[in-house]
Every structure is written in C-alpha cells, then in structure tokens.
Amino acid sequence: MQNLPAILLESSPVSLNPVTSTDLLAILPVLILLGTGAVVLVMDLFQSVPAGEGETRKPVLHFLSILGAVIAGAQICGALAAPDTGATSFFRDALRIDKFSLAMSLLIVLGAAFSLLGAADTLRRRGLEHGEFHALILFSAASMILFTQSASLIMAFLSLETLSMSVYVLTAYTREEKRSNEGALKYFILGSLSTGFLLLGLVFIYGATRSTNLVEIEAALRGGGANLDSPLLLCGLALTLIGLSFKIGAFPFHSWLPDAYEGALSIVTGFMAVTVKVASFAVLLRLALLFGSTPSAGTIGAELHASLTAALSTLAVLTMVFGNVVALVQRSLKRMLAYSAIAHTGYLLVGVITAMEAKRSGLAAGTGAGQAVLFYLFPYALMTLGAFTCMSYLGRGTEDCESLESYRGLGRQQPVLALGILLLMISFAGIPPTAGFWGKLLIFRQAIDTGHWGLALTGIVTSVVSVYYYLSVVVNMYMQPGGENEPLSTEPRTCGKLAILLTVGAVAIVGLLPDTFFRLSMAYSLR
Amino acid sequence: MDAFVFYISGVLSVVAAALVVTRKNPVHGTIYLVLFFLLVSLDYLILRAPFLAIIQVLVYAGAILVLFLFVIMLLNLSEEELRESTSTTRKGFAGILSAGLFGLLSWGILRSPTVRNMGDLAAPVTSPTLAKAGETEAIGQALFTTHALAFEFSSILILVAILGAIYLTKKRKQTSSAPSQTSLTGLESQEEAGQKHAPADGARLEKRLA
Numbered sequence: 001m002q003n004l005p006a007i008l009l010e011s012s013p014v015s016l017n018p019v020t021s022t023d024l025l026a027i028l029p030v031l032i033l034l035g036t037g038a039v040v041l042v043m044d045l046f047q048s049v050p051a052g053e054g055e056t057r058k059p060v061l062h063f064l065s066i067l068g069a070v071i072a073g074a075q076i077c078g079a080l081a082a083p084d085t086g087a088t089s090f091f092r093d094a095l096r097i098d099k100f101s102l103a104m105s106l107l108i109v110l111g112a113a114f115s116l117l118g119a120a121d122t123l124r125r126r127g128l129e130h131g132e133f134h135a136l137i138l139f140s141a142a143s144m145i146l147f148t149q150s151a152s153l154i155m156a157f158l159s160l161e162t163l164s165m166s167v168y169v170l171t172a173y174t175r176e177e178k179r180s181n182e183g184a185l186k187y188f189i190l191g192s193l194s195t196g197f198l199l200l201g202l203v204f205i206y207g208a209t210r211s212t213n214l215v216e217i218e219a220a221l222r223g224g225g226a227n228l229d230s231p232l233l234l235c236g237l238a239l240t241l242i243g244l245s246f247k248i249g250a251f252p253f254h255s256w257l258p259d260a261y262e263g264a265l266s267i268v269t270g271f272m273a274v275t276v277k278v279a280s281f282a283v284l285l286r287l288a289l290l291f292g293s294t295p296s297a298g299t300i301g302a303e304l305h306a307s308l309t310a311a312l313s314t315l316a317v318l319t320m321v322f323g324n325v326v327a328l329v330q331r332s333l334k335r336m337l338a339y340s341a342i343a344h345t346g347y348l349l350v351g352v353i354t355a356m357e358a359k360r361s362g363l364a365a366g367t368g369a370g371q372a373v374l375f376y377l378f379p380y381a382l383m384t385l386g387a388f389t390c391m392s393y394l395g396r397g398t399e400d401c402e403s404l405e406s407y408r409g410l411g412r413q414q415p416v417l418a419l420g421i422l423l424l425m426i427s428f429a430g431i432p433p434t435a436g437f438w439g440k441l442l443i444f445r446q447a448i449d450t451g452h453w454g455l456a457l458t459g460i461v462t463s464v465v466s467v468y469y470y471l472s473v474v475v476n477m478y479m480q481p482g483g484e485n486e487p488l489s490t491e492p493r494t495c496g497k498l499a500i501l502l503t504v505g506a507v508a509i510v511g512l513l514p515d516t517f518f519r520l521s522m523a524y525s526l527r
Numbered sequence: 528m529d530a531f532v533f534y535i536s537g538v539l540s541v542v543a544a545a546l547v548v549t550r551k552n553p554v555h556g557t558i559y560l561v562l563f564f565l566l567v568s569l570d571y572l573i574l575r576a577p578f579l580a581i582i583q584v585l586v587y588a589g590a591i592l593v594l595f596l597f598v599i600m601l602l603n604l605s606e607e608e609l610r611e612s613t614s615t616t617r618k619g620f621a622g623i624l625s626a627g628l629f630g631l632l633s634w635g636i637l638r639s640p641t642v643r644n645m646g647d648l649a650a651p652v653t654s655p656t657l658a659k660a661g662e663t664e665a666i667g668q669a670l671f672t673t674h675a676l677a678f679e680f681s682s683i684l685i686l687v688a689i690l691g692a693i694y695l696t697k698k699r700k701q702t703s704s705a706p707s708q709t710s711l712t713g714l715e716s717q718e719e720a721g722q723k724h725a726p727a728d729g730a731r732l733e734k735r736l737a
Contacts, residue, residue, distance in 0.1 A: 172695055
C-alpha cells in the first residue's frame with residue numbers, strides 16, 4: 001500500500017484560495033479568448049438575417065471575434081517583450097509560463113486571427129455564417145495556449161482533448177457535404193483512439209515517476225534513484241509518443257490527415273494545419289527535452305535518450321519520405337498540401353531530435369534548445385495560413401475548384417491571387433531566399449552539427465523532390481493554356497485581401513530578414 | 528480475502544472482455560461491457576478507492592453504456608447488416624497490433640521494480656493519510672486546490688462538446704443563398720460516404736505501397 005497516488009497525498013497547507021489574482025492575470029489571454037467566444041455565441045442569437053445578396057450579413061461576429069484574438073495577441077506580445085524572468089508556475093504548478101510557451105501561444109493566436117479574417121468571405125459565400133464557427137476557433141485557440149503552457153500531465157490531457165474536440169467539429173462544419181462528414185468521422189475515430197494511447201501513456205509515466213507534474217518528474221529523473229521505474233517509463237513514453245504522433249500526423253499515424261484536410265473548409269484546414277501542429281510540437285519538444293536530455297544519476301538518462309532518438313528518427317525519416325513521395329502523385333491541390341503538411345512534420349521532427357542532442361551535449365547551455373523548431377514554425381504557420389486562405393477563393397458558390405488542371409489560366413484571371421500562391425509555393429519548396437528556405441537550412445544545419453548526417457541527407461533529398469510538386473501548381477497557373485472552362489474563382493473582399501496580403505507580406509519579410517527572426521527565436525527558445 | 532476477490536473478478540473480467548469483442552450482436556457486446564466495468568469496479572474497491580469504484584458503476588456502467596445501448600437499439604440494425612463481417616486480413620492486422628500493445632504493456636509491468644516490490648496488498652494500512660487517500664474527501668481536496676484549474680477547465684471541454692453536438696445535429700431554416708441544407712444525421716452520411724465516395728488517389732496509392 002506504499003505506492004498509492006502521490007496526487008492524493010500532497011499534504012500541502014490548504015489555503016482557502018486555490019486561485020489567486022496573479023494566476024488569473026497570467027492566463028488573461030486565454031480568458032479573453034474564452035470570453036469572446038462566449039459573447040460571439042450569444043450575439044449570434046440576436047442577429048437577424050437580411051436577405052440582401054452579396055453583403056456580409058453578420059459583420060459583428062467577424063469583427064468581435066477578430067478583435068478578441070487581436071487583444072489576446074497583444075497581451076501575449078506584451079508578456080513576450082517583458083524582461084525574461086525564467087519560467088513561472090501558476091495555479092499550483094498546473095501551468096508553467098516561459099518565453100517559449102508565450103512564443104508558441106502567439107503563433108496560435110496569430111493562426112486563429114488570420115483564420116477568422118480569411119473566413120468571412122467563405123462563410124458568407126457558403127451561407128454558413130454561424131456564431132459556432134467563431135466560438136469554436138476561439139475556444140480551441142484558448143485550449144491550445146493552455147496545452148503549450150501546461151506543466152501538469154492532467155492539464156495537458158484536458159486541454160488536448162478540448163482542442164481536438166473543437167477541431168473535430170470544425171472539420172465537419174459543412175454539414176451537408178459528404179466529404180466533410182467522412183473526413184471528420186475518420187479524424188474523430190482515429191483521434192479518440194490516439195487519445196486512448198496518450199492517456200494510457202501519461203498514466204504509465206505517472207506510475208513510473210509518481211507525479212503528474214513536469215517539474216517533479218524532472219527532479220525524479222535527475223535523482224534517477226528508487227523513485228524511478230524505467231520499464232514503466234519507457235512503456236509510457238512509447239504510448240505518449242504514439243498519441244502525439246497521431247496529432248502531428250507522423251507517418252504510420254497519418255491516415256486521418258489527408259481526408260480531414262480535404263473534407264474541411266479550406267480556412268479550417270489552414271487553421272488546423274497551423275495551430276494543432278504548433279501546439280503539439282510545443283508539447284512534444286518540451287517532453288522530448290525533459291525525458292531525452294535530463295542528466296540523471298543512473299543509466300536511465302542515457303537509455304531514455306537513446307530510445308527516444310531512435311524512435312523519433314525512424315518517425316522523421318518515414319514521414320519525410322512518405323509525405324513527399326505521395327504528394328507527387330496528387331491531382332488535387334488540397335490533398336497535395338495535406339501530404340506536404342505530413343512532410344513538414346518530418347522536417348520538424350528532425351528539429352526536435354537535434355534540440356534533444358544539443359541540450360544533452362551541452363551545446364545549448366547558453367542559448368537554449370529548440371530554436372530551429374521555433375524558427376521553422378513561424379514562417380510555416382504564415383505560409384500555410386496564406387495558402388489555404390488563397391485556396392478558399394478558388395471556387396464559386398459551394399463548388400470547389402481543386403484539381404491541378406482546373407487552375408489553368410488563373411494567372412490571367414486573378415493575377416493578385418495567383419501571385420500570392422506563387423510566392424507561397426516557392427517558399428514552401430524552400431527555394432532561396434524565401435522564409436521556407438531559411439527554416440529548412442537551420443534545421444538541416446543543426447542536424448549536421450549534432451552528427452545526424454542521415455537525417456539531414458534524407459531531408460535535403462526529399463525537399464528537392466518536393467520542388468516538383470510545388471512548382472507544378474505554378475506551371476499550371478501561368479504556363480498552361482487555359483481550357484474552354486475558365487477556372488472557378490471568387491474575388492477576395494477586403495477582409496480576405498488583408499489576410500492574404502499580411503501573410504504573404506510577412507513570409508516575404510521573414511525571407512528577406514532572416515537574421516532578426518533567428519535572433520528572436522534564439523531569445524524565445526526552450527531553456 | 529482481497530486476493531480471492533481479485534482472482535475471481537480478474538478471470539471473469541478477461542472472459543467478459545473477450546466476449547465483448549467476439550459477440551456478433553452489438554447489444555450482447557454492450558451488456559458484456561457493462562459486466563466488465565462492474566468487475567473492474569471491484570478492483571478499485573480492493574485498492575481501497577471507494578470513490579472511483581462508485582464513479583465507475585454510476586458513470587461508465589450506468590450512464591455511458593446505457594446510452595450506448597439506447598443508440599444501438601435506435602439504429603435498429605437488420606439481420607444482414609449484423610451478418611456483415613470484416614475481412615480476415617484486417618482482423619489479422621488488428622490482432623497483431625493488439626498483441627504488440629499487449630506485449631509492450633506486459634513487458635513494462637513484469638519488469639517494473641515497483642510492481643515487483645509491491646508486497647502484500649492485503650496487509651492492513653498503517654498510515655492514516657494512505658488509508659484515506661482513495662476516499663471522497665481526499666479527492667475533493669485535491670480537485671479544488673491542486674487541480675482547481677483542470678477542474679474548472681473541464682467545463683470548457685463539456686461546453687465545446689455540447690456546442691458541437693448541437694451544431695452538427697440541429698435542423699436549420701433554409702436560407703436563400705444556402706443549398707439544400709437537409710439535416711443529415713452523422714450515421715446516414717457516413718454510410719453514404721462509404722458507398723459513394725470513391726477512394727481518392729492518395730488512399731489508393733497508400734494501399735499499393737502497403
């Protein structure tokens with residue numbers, strides 16, 4: 001009976017106030033997002049629907065929700081700009097906020113704000129302007145922020161579940177479309193399965209370290225002594241890794257991803273591809289560094305490092321090769337981008353492995369680890385948001401224009417839209433001097449520095465392969481003669497133009513000024 | 528006494544779990560699942576966690592599975608639909624995966640020093656905190672102090688779930704610009720999607736690769 005849950009035994013002095021005002025101030029951005037979501041949901045009930053064609057019928061919803069996201073983003077920016085005081089715990093160690101988690105939160109809020117901005121036109125065109133959309137985006141962004149900041153396994157699990165639940169519903173948002181229902185159902189079933197794996201994994205980690213708190217788990221790892229149960233810990237890590245691999249869409253666990261990405265509205269696909277990936281990678285990186293690079297008293301540290309590196313490397317190689325090869329044969333742009341999202345997961349996994357290696361060998365002592373992942377994720381988020389926002393204008397009414405051939409002649413018909421897609425595709429392919437190029441360069445450079453030649457080589461070869469399919473979009477837009485059918489497209493309105501302009505512009509700026517952003521990602525890396 | 532109860536409930540729960548996956552009739556399967564959950568709640572009692580045992584009976588066996596039963600009965604599957612079987616390769620694949628998972632977990636548990644040095648579970652508990660750890664008071668303390676944020680945040684989880692369920696099933700008034708918004712229940716659309724939606728290129732290629 002000596003091994004009863006430590007959770008229930010903590011005999012900390014019970015204060016009458018489990019929540020203090022400092023705690024609440026720390027999660028102010030989350031509260032703003034949740035509050036805006038609730039307000040938007042209620043506002044929707046009082047919106048009348050005038051019959052006027054072509055007018056945004058519920059401008060208040062868009063305005064309010066974007067405003068909420070922008071205020072939350074400003075809050076996070078303020079916290080980022082404040083002097084670095086290290087990680088601070090809130091809510092009795094349930095949350096741990098540091099510069100890294102704030103930077104990741106900023107990316108998430110950015111993703112939500114751009115998705116809301118770009119969504120106005122699509123929702124109006126499809127007749128789908130409901131408050132639920134905005135509320136779900138805001139709620140999921142709030143839970144993603146908590147996910148990246150959580151320092152307790154319980155909080156991590158709860159917030160992951162909330163964010164997944166909102167994304168399942170968003171995938172099925174176009175209810176009358178079979179494709180969307182199919183994708184959402186696959187996502188839901190496989191997602192629930194992965195949640196089961198993850199929960200079992202977390203329970204095993206708890207059993208092995210006797211704590212659900214990451215700080216205490218780190219102490220147990222450092223001690224390496226009697227309080228650590230290595231077989232249980234390895235089991236738990238394996239299961240947790242499987243669970244997280246489902247969420248990031250790494251190779252053997254990716255099967256839901258193409259269908260869900262294809263079935264959802266383009267805007268929702270962009271939102272999922274960016275924010276779910278950012279949040280999951282933030283937690284994956286934190287866990288990988290915690291378990292794979294904490295110096296421990298016994299042999300457990302080396303053992304964990306070796307097995308985590310082996311598992312992640314296998315995943316990374318398989319994911320890079322599979323994603324890029326299958327993307328080559330896609331006939332639909334949306335599906336092609338879905339497979340390329342899998343490929344980018346592979347590159348990011350290489351970044352996680354190198355961060356682990358750098359931290360363990362002491363390379364990261366002064367600079368922190370994981371700056372490559374951060375530096376890659378920022379332009380990746382912008383490119384993906386931009387690409388899917390552009391895609392949401394390819395189509396008319398409820399009809400989508402998706403096969404690569406149907407873009408022939410788009411360069412003449414919609415020069416601005418086509419130029420945006422051109423820039424984003426070049427950046428995705430990693431052709432210098434674009435943002436995508438610098439991100440890949442940093443990741444492969446670090447892989448070589450830490451001795452992972454195989455990973456760097458696979459990455460370089462597969463990104464050369466990827467140039468083919470990204471550029472085939474451009475070839476179809478500009479160089480193929482248009483058929484008798486003009487490509488279906490809709491003219492972006494103010495909101496949409498702003499979203500495309502901002503994302504494409506930001507991608508261009510990151511491409512031209514990589515130094516500034518590299519310095520920022522160094523400052524916000526995980527210590 | 529504890530050991531006796533554990534072995535009886537252990538053997539019975541393995542039998543019940545096997546019956547859940549082998550029964551053709553989903554109603555029978557669900558009833559065996561209820562039995563399985565009831566037997567697991569006995570294990571919680573043996574581990575001196577009465578609160579969890581009660582919750583297991585009330586929430587899982589009582590609420591969730593009864594809901595399952597209602598849904599299955601409302602679906603009213605015909606004889607032919609019940610007779611449909613999955614292909615043997617698929618079953619084999621699932622079997623291998625489950626065996627792998629079972630192997631991994633039993634490796635971890637059998638090698639674990641914690642489990643080996645567990646000692647006699649039936650021995651009387653001496654420490655007063657340990658004796659009370661599984662009781663409602665201790666769990667309530669932890670929920671409202673250490674885990675206050677998680678406890679409060681679970682309301683957002685439930686809110687999102689309710690929101691999604693209502694949005695996906697609610698009938699909407701037909702609007703002028705929207706196409707025919709017939710309310711599809713999730714299951715109809717799933718069947719139709721399965722029958723009519725041709726597998727896309729990627730899926731086909733994946734099959735070939737596999």
